[in-house]
Amino acid sequence: MADDAPQRESMEYDLVIVGGGPAGLSAAIRFKQLANEKGEDLSVVVLEKGGEIGAHILSGIVLDPKALDELLPDWRNNSDCPLKTEVKIDRYKLLGENGSAELGWLPFPPLMSNHGCYAGSLANVCRWLGREAEALGVEIYPGFAASEVVYDAEGVVRGVVAGVMGIGADGQKKADYEPGMELLGKYVLFAEGARGSLTKQIMNQFNLQADCDPQKFGIGLKEVWSVPEEIFVDGLVQHSFGWPVRDKDGNGGGFLYHFRDNGEPFVSVGYVVHLNYKNPYLAPYQEFQRYKHHPDIRRYLEGGKRVAYGARAITSGGLQSIPKLSFPGGALIGCCAGFVNLPRIKGTHNAMKTGMLGAESVFAALQAGRSGDEMTEYDDAMHSSWVQKDLSTVRNMKPLMSRFGTLIGAMIGVPDMWLRSLMGFGFLPTLKHGKTDAASLKPAKDCKKIAYPKPDGVLSFDKLTNVSFTNTYHGEDQPVHLIVKDMALQKSSEHDVYDGPSARYCPAGVYEWIGEGADLKFQINAQNCIHCKTCDIKDPNQNINWTVPEGGGGPAYPNM
Numbered sequence: 295m296a297d298d299a300p301q302r303e304s305m306e307y308d309l310v311i312v313g314g315g316p317a318g319l320s321a322a323i324r325f326k327q328l329a330n331e332k333g334e335d336l337s338v339v340v341l342e343k344g345g346e347i348g349a350h351i352l353s354g355i356v357l358d359p360k361a362l363d364e365l366l367p368d369w370r371n372n373s374d375c376p377l378k379t380e381v382k383i384d385r386y387k388l389l390g391e392n393g394s395a396e397l398g399w400l401p402f403p404p405l406m407s408n409h410g411c412y413a414g415s416l417a418n419v420c421r422w423l424g425r426e427a428e429a430l431g432v433e434i435y436p437g438f439a440a441s442e443v444v445y446d447a448e449g450v451v452r453g454v455v456a457g458v459m460g461i462g463a464d465g466q467k468k469a470d471y472e473p474g475m476e477l478l479g480k481y482v483l484f485a486e487g488a489r490g491s492l493t494k495q496i497m498n499q500f501n502l503q504a505d506c507d508p509q510k511f512g513i514g515l516k517e518v519w520s521v522p523e524e525i526f527v528d529g530l531v532q533h534s535f536g537w538p539v540r541d542k543d544g545n546g547g548g549f550l551y552h553f554r555d556n557g558e559p560f561v562s563v564g565y566v567v568h569l570n571y572k573n574p575y576l577a578p579y580q581e582f583q584r585y586k587h588h589p590d591i592r593r594y595l596e597g598g599k600r601v602a603y604g605a606r607a608i609t610s611g612g613l614q615s616i617p618k619l620s621f622p623g624g625a626l627i628g629c630c631a632g633f634v635n636l637p638r639i640k641g642t643h644n645a646m647k648t649g650m651l652g653a654e655s656v657f658a659a660l661q662a663g664r665s666g667d668e669m670t671e672y673d674d675a676m677h678s679s680w681v682q683k684d685l686s687t688v689r690n691m692k693p694l695m696s697r698f699g700t701l702i703g704a705m706i707g708v709p710d711m712w713l714r715s716l717m718g719f720g721f722l723p724t725l726k727h728g729k730t731d732a733a734s735l736k737p738a739k740d741c742k743k744i745a746y747p748k749p750d751g752v753l754s755f756d757k758l759t760n761v762s763f764t765n766t767y768h769g770e771d772q773p774v775h776l777i778v779k780d781m782a783l784q785k786s787s788e789h790d791v792y793d794g795p796s797a798r799y800c801p802a803g804v805y806e807w808i809g810e811g812a813d814l815k816f817q818i819n820a821q822n823c824i825h826c827k828t829c830d831i832k833d834p835n836q837n838i839n840w841t842v843p844e845g846g847g848g849p850a851y852p853n854m
């Protein structure tokens with residue numbers, strides 16, 4: 295060890311889990327269930343960068359309860375479980391600027407139905423899962439950001455460093471400096487969600503994406519509205535495609551879910567813009583604000599009040615983009631590997647199930663006296679589970695929509711989906727994704743500027759006002775966690791060629807080009823960052839690296 299390397303205490307566990315979302319918590323619960331059934335005292339810790347479990351969780355959410363039924367079969371009778379709204383009305387619409395068409399005539403296969411699913415807040419579901427996990431004996435450390443992977447001399451993943459605090463913006467140690475701890479495990483499961491910062495390193499270290507297509511993403515922007523009973527429609531779930539994003543610029547779609555939280559009526563309204571959009575002038579945040587003004591959306595918001603706002607990347611590559619999951623010492627579970635079924639806009643059931651499969655593999659390996667090796671049996675278990683089937687059926691929808699636009703893509707994709715769900719094979723081969731989302735932007739000179747309407751302050755809001763509804767906080771005196779690798783490249787390309795798309799794709803107003811000529815400066819308002827990860831995905835040169843700030847910083851989402 296170098297003389298100036300931080301001296302850290304370490305703690306040893308049987309299993310270390312990085313990330314307290316649905317995947318990480320399901321893994322922890324399943325692991326403890328198995329250990330308790332066998333009467334074995336096995337230890338598991340969950341590390342979460344949010345100030346509490348749920349603080350950084352943003353989802354729709356309409357939950358397919360398939361995995362939850364397997365994990366905690368009695369959940370419907372558990373009064374503490376916040377999922378109380380069963381889907382009763384399920385609508386699909388194609389939006390035009392002033393009107394809409396019901397897509398009920400499009401004969402979607404049964405897998406697209408939301409009946410039997412539940413609407414609610416995933417942040418609150420995670421808070422409840424956290425309580426269930428702790429009751430089983432899981433240790434949970436919120437406010438603990440895992441910032442480094444610990445490898446042994448053979449290159450096996452042994453654990454992570456978490457809880458580093460008290461480094462100033464100048465990189466120097468402050469009076470409250472804490473070197474953090476090494477949390478070491480016989481196995482480590484990474485459950486960081488879409489575009490995990492340590493997952494990215496692990497994927498490179500072990501070349502886990504060698505045999506798959508690049509992962510694809512969307513940015514999902516969402517508000518929660520408290521609405522009066524008169525406009526609330528219990529159990530209404532509405533998905534829409536098309537407007538306001540135009541096919542020549544990119545693809546997108548919206549959702550509107552009515553649910554009760556503690557008996558109060560709420561509407562979740564959100565819009566997902568696929569991050570393979572081409573026009574650097576497209577602004578996902580503004581598209582979302584515009585979307586709420588559509589007659590079919592505004593009628594469910596007028597008279598209500600926006601109580602929360604947030605944004606988060608969502609994976610959308612599906613089956614073709616799933617990397618190798620296991621590596622020496624651990625595995626990837628949940629959306630850090632990407633398990634979202636895009637046409638259903640659902641990933642939580644698959645995140646939970648892969649967490650459970652990961653935990654089962656760890657438990658079996660420990661029972662066999664193994665540790666720190668590669669659990670390829672987990673890869674096999676995932677590929678023979680219902681997760682594989684769920685993703686296999688819809689595998690061509692995303693590539694078709696990217697190539698032919700939303701409507702035509704869906705019209706070609708739906709028959710393929712039908713055939714695959716009935717026969718297990720489609721009339722198309724598995725289509726490839728091609729390039730990364732970062733490579734899809736066109737130079738600004740080849741694109742038209744987009745004029746967005748001003749927010750009215752009633753249905754639509756300016757970005758910074760909305761950011762205040764994320765309850766985001768970061769200690770001011772800490773290093774900027776958004777690392778621009780080459781500032782000269784940022785100027786010559788991001789600014790000069792693409793006209794600064796970061797100011798438009800960032801949903802929190804973090805990036806700005808200020809000044810002119812020799813005084814031109816790339817300003818990073820890191821304290822506003824809501825951890826959506828879009829900059830890490832969409833910067834055209836992959837020149838921005840999102841790293842974890844001090845634990846406990848970031849948004850504090852209430853019921854996202």
Ligand SMILES: Cc1cc2nc3c(=O)[nH]c(=O)nc-3n(C[C@H](O)[C@H](O)[C@H](O)COP(=O)(O)OP(=O)(O)OC[C@H]3O[C@@H](n4cnc5c(N)ncnc54)[C@H](O)[C@@H]3O)c2cc1C
Pocket residue numbers: 312313314315316317318341342343344348350351352353354355356357358416438439440441485486487488490491492513514515516564566606607608627628629630633634639640641642643645842
């Ligand atoms: C707008 C939107 C709408 C969606 N709608 C639906 C829907 O209706 N139905 C559905 O089923 N799915 C939906 N999804 C997808 C669903 O949210 C994901 O599939 C699911 O959240 C993935 O769970 P996860 O546990 O893998 O990751 P996440 O939910 O992202 O959780 C990861 C956790 O790990 C923590 N973490 C990350 N890195 C670190 C670190 N280094 N150290 C410590 N902690 C860390 C994060 O803070 C977070 O709490 C939607 C997603 C979005 C963005």
Ligand code: SF4
Pocket residue numbers: 776799800801802803804822823824825826827828829830840
């Ligand atoms: S800085 Fe990056 S991760 Fe943070 S809010 Fe903006 S786009 Fe998202």
